[in-house]
Amino acid sequence: MTYRQRLSFFIVLDSVIVLTAIFFSRFLLSASLNVFTVPLVLSSITLLLSHHCYSFYYKLYKKVWKYASIGELMTIIKAVTLSIGTAAVLQRLIYNDTHFRLLAVTWMLHILLIGGTRFYKRVRKDPGETQLQNKDERKRTLVIGAGSAGTMVARQLLGNRDSELRPVAFIDDNVRKQHLDILGIPVIGGVDRIEQAAAELQIDNIVIAIPSLRRKELNRIYQACAKTAAKTQIIPMIEDLALGRVSVNQFRDVQVEDLLGREPVELDIGSISGYITARTVLVTGAGGSIGSELCRQVLKFQPKRLILLGHGENSIYAIEIELKNAFPSGETEIVTEIADLQDAERMLAVMSLHKPHVVYHAAAHKHVPLMERNPEEAVKNNIIGTLNAGRAASLCGVETFVMISTDKAVNPTSVMGATKRLAEMVIQNLDRTSFTKFVAVRFGNVLGSRGSVIPLFKQQIEKGGPVTVTHPDMIRYFMTIPEASKLVIQAGALAEGGEVFVLDMGEPVKIVDLAKNLILLSGNSVEEIGIEFTGIRPGEKLFEELLKEEEKGDAQVHPKIYVGRTAEIRMAEIHDLLKRYDGCGPAELRERLLDLANDRNKTHYEASPTVFLPVSV
Structure with missing residues (x-):
């Protein structure tokens, strides 16, 4: 009417x-x-x-x-x-x-x-009536959390005739709520009752309805849910609900990122805006997993111009289209440059043309086994490429140069780690004689990056297994790509020059546990897929470190960022290596890299306060 x-x-x-x-x-x-x-x-x-x-x-x-x-x-x-x-x-x-x-x-x-x-x-419209309808057709659902969000989830599920889920019980650790009924649905106990309740009530689905849940607690709840045969989902995070991006009944599958046990990064927006907003920013390796996420995060601070530099045209084209669609306002000019880091003249030309204020150097060869077989390519890209980019930045008056490093640069046992350690020395040496502030940011594995174990495990699970893990005791530090990128940007705001910033990676994760979680998240059992141990690969360590003993200090400049003490910079020996590396065989070059990066078999050269190397391969 x-x-x-x-x-x-x-x-x-x-x-x-x-x-x-x-x-x-x-x-x-x-x-x-x-x-x-x-x-x-x-x-x-x-x-x-x-x-x-x-x-x-x-x-x-x-x-x-x-x-x-x-x-x-x-x-x-x-x-x-x-x-x-x-x-x-x-x-x-x-x-x-x-x-x-x-x-x-x-x-x-x-x-x-x-x-x-x-x-x-x-x-x-009372849920009780709807609950009786389709009683045998809807999936029996256990709701974890009997608070306001859980009640809202249950109300919407009961009142939605088209929903395939029917809540039959709540789980909540609050003893004051246990043994009570909410919307006619009983609160049957705490998290320790999940497995038993799922069996007794023939639960098909579990919905975790606690949007403000800390990740460590989520991990505990998920491990309990994983013992059941029910599909486990989660409601969106509280910030997404508060901003109206999603509704409370838009469940999603639990992701491995949810189980890291890490809390969201809080950035110092003021300090970051001061060195990025309305300025020109250049990102090398902009088509890669870290570089592309850096571009996404940087654009949120509205720089005047963002330069996407990369060697692969397809990846650069893809990130350019994505960013222009995601930020259509045009407040930031997005420019692409196809360039090879190993071409010193090209790097200098790009820097001279755009005159960036900030450079994020994310381009690198990072696949450990591949670099073991091709050490000369690791030298070209990771050391010479960093040198070319850093020298061009210095000559063109860049204010801040942030290099992305890795925990594999600490006491390296691989070619990749050794070349990244030497690249750190290169930029620390450049900082000593340049007006540009050169810093490195060191962190561990990022979930979902190209070459990481997550995509490999997912492919193996899709094929029916087994999932291959090198060693049952192998552990790694993990963080998400957005978290790593945010902290890299924050480190740039904290840079005074010459630092090696180390990101707080939280607790290390056993790779075999990560594999088990991925199998369970995919809806399979570990017994069905299987886990096969293949042995440690060349260049791998059982565990990674974030600082060498002589680098360790107490300086913490941000809740999740530490500053390591500067170790010895051996530029003369690096200079000698770069002049002679192409005459070495792979095995000899590998040994020279590891000796130099680990301060073994030192060769004495005349002191040279700075060594600018106009190297172009």
Whole structure:
């Protein structure tokens, strides 16, 4: 019906209710059929008019009652109470008397009838009725969390006829809620009851409905859920709900990133904006997993220009299109440059053309086994490429140069780690004689990056297994790509020059446990897929370190960023290596890299405060 028809209906309905309430109250109290007295008629008219006035004031005629809740009930009570109060005042003014018993009974009947008619649609929409429908067709669901979010999830599932899920029980560690019913659904116990409850109640789905849950606690809950055969999902994070990006019933599968046990990164927005906003930023390796995420994060701070530099045209084209679609406002000019780090003249030309204020150097060869077989390529890209990019940045007046390093650069046992350690020395040496602030940021593995174990494990699971793990005791530090990128940007804001920043990687993770979690998250069992141990690969260590012993210090410049002490910089030996590396065989070059990076078999050269190497391969 139209709004006008709806308004007319409620005015007529309320008028009947008001008159019925007051006359029926008079009948109940007097037990007489003679209820039409002058005072009563006058009070009825007053009550009727005041009711409509307060109903319009509180917008009772505009509310959609099938979604009514406690708030609407309180509004009804206010309107009715004020109407009765107005009638009482009129009785006192005209007759110098107030019929309190009459008005009290009228007040109760008034609320009962008004509330009953308004909540009729809400009662018809009661979850209990929907719960009975499709009882055998909907998947039996266990809701973890009986708080406001869990209650909202249950209410929406029960009230949505199209939902395939039917909540049958809550799990909550709050003992005050246990053994109670919420929306007719029992709270049957804490997290330790999940496995037993799933078996007893024949649970098909589990929904974790605690949006503010800390990741360590989520990991504990998920491990309990993983012992069941039910599919486990989670509601969106609280920040996404608060910003209205998603609704509470948009469940998603639990991701391995959720189980890291790490809390979200809090950035110092002011310091970052000061060196990025309205300025020119260049990212090398912009098409890679880290470089592309750096570009996404940098754009949030609205630089004047963002230069995407990379060697692979397809990856650079892909990130350019993505960024222009994601940030269509055009506040930041996005420019692409296809360039090879090993070409010193090209790097100098790019830097001279764009004159960036900030450079994030993310380009590198990082695949450990491949670099073991091709050490000369690691030297070209990781050392010479860094040198070319750093020298060009210095000559062109770049303010801050941030190099992405790795925990494999600490006491390296691989060619990749050794070349990244030597690249750190290169930029620390450049910092000594340049106005540019050169810093390195060192962190461990990032989940989902190209060449990481996560994509490999997922492929193996899709093929039916087995998942291959090199050693049962191998551990690694992990963080997500967005987290690593945010902290790299934060480190740039903290740079004074020459530092090696080390990101707090949290607790190390056993690779075999990561494999088991991925198998369970894919909906399979470890027994079905299987895990096969293949042995440690060349250049790998059982565990990685973030700082060498002589680099360790107490300096913490951010809750998740430490500064390591500067170790010895052996530029003369690096210079000698770069002049002669192409005459070495792979095995000899590997040994020279590891000796130099680990300060073994030192060769003495004349002191040279700076060595600029105009190397172009």
